[in-house]
Structure formats: structure tokens, C-alpha cells
Amino acid sequence: MLMPKPANDKELQQYSPVVLAYIGDAVFELMVRTHIATSGPRKIKNIHSDTVDIVKAASQARMVRHIFKDLSEEEQEIVRRGRNAKTNPPKNTVLHDYKLSTGFEALLGYLYLKGEEERLQDLIQRALDEGQPDP
Numbered sequence: 001m002l003m004p005k006p007a008n009d010k011e012l013q014q015y016s017p018v019v020l021a022y023i024g025d026a027v028f029e030l031m032v033r034t035h036i037a038t039s040g041p042r043k044i045k046n047i048h049s050d051t052v053d054i055v056k057a058a059s060q061a062r063m064v065r066h067i068f069k070d071l072s073e074e075e076q077e078i079v080r081r082g083r084n085a086k087t088n089p090p091k092n093t094v095l096h097d098y099k100l101s102t103g104f105e106a107l108l109g110y111l112y113l114k115g116e117e118e119r120l121q122d123l124i125q126r127a128l129d130e131g132q133p134d135p
Contacts, residue, residue: 006115024109060101082106
């Protein structure tokens with residue numbers, strides 16, 4: 001993935017949690033699409049529906065609940081800032097799930113801008129492994 005020049009702590013503090021979530025949303029979507037599309041042959045409609053099932057707010061909220069205890073204090077604070085940010089959730093979304101997913105996306109955006117690609121990939125993989133419902 002094309003990574004930007006790593007931002008320092010002062011630069012990262014200038015981004016609102018909503019901007020971090022905006023970036024994190026794009027990063028997560030790309031990584032999930034790549035994961036699904038490269039995990040074996042499927043029809044495109046299945047690739048799309050499987051991706052939507054993973055990137056929706058309820059799934060992201062479940063994922064962040066599973067990995068939260070393993071985050072550093074700094075990472076937990078980013079999730080809290082994102083969760084508490086003023087946002088306008090879609091009408092078909094549970095507010096608490098939407099807020100948690102915003103926190104998760106803020107963390108992903110933060111790690112992406114900080115240049116922590118390995119940590120970003122590790123957290124996304126763990127979230128995908130641990131945060132999916134049982135079949």
C-alpha cells in the first residue's frame with residue numbers, strides 16, 4: 001500500500017478524529033477488499049457482499065471490542081476520541097455501533113498517517129480473525 005511520509009506527533013494532533021476516521025475508512029475498505037478478492041475465486045457480487053458485511057459499522061464495532069484490550073494506551077485514546085467525535089450516523093445504523101466503528105477507523109487512519117504499516121496490518125488482521133461472528 002502506498003504510505004504517506006510518516007507524520008510526527010505534533011502533526012497528528014492537528015487532525016480531528018473525524019478526519020482520521022475518514023482516512024481510516026478508506027484504508028480499511030482497501031485492505032478488506034484486497035483480502036477478500038485475493039482469498040480465492042469468487043463471483044464479483046459475492047466479493048462485494050462479503051466486503052460490505054465486514055466494513056459495516058456493526059462488524060467494525062464487534063472487531064474493536066475484541067481487540068481493544070490489546071491496544072496500547074495511546075491507541076485506546078485514539079479510539080475513544082474517534083468514538084466521542086460529533087458525527088451524523090446513517091439512519092439504519094445503531095448509534096453505539098457507529099460511534100465505535102468511527103473510533104476504530106480513527107485508529108486506522110492515525111496508524112496510517114503515522115507510518116506504522118506493520119501495526120496497521122497486524123490490527124486489521126487480528127480484527128478480521130477475532131471479530132467475525134461464528135459461522
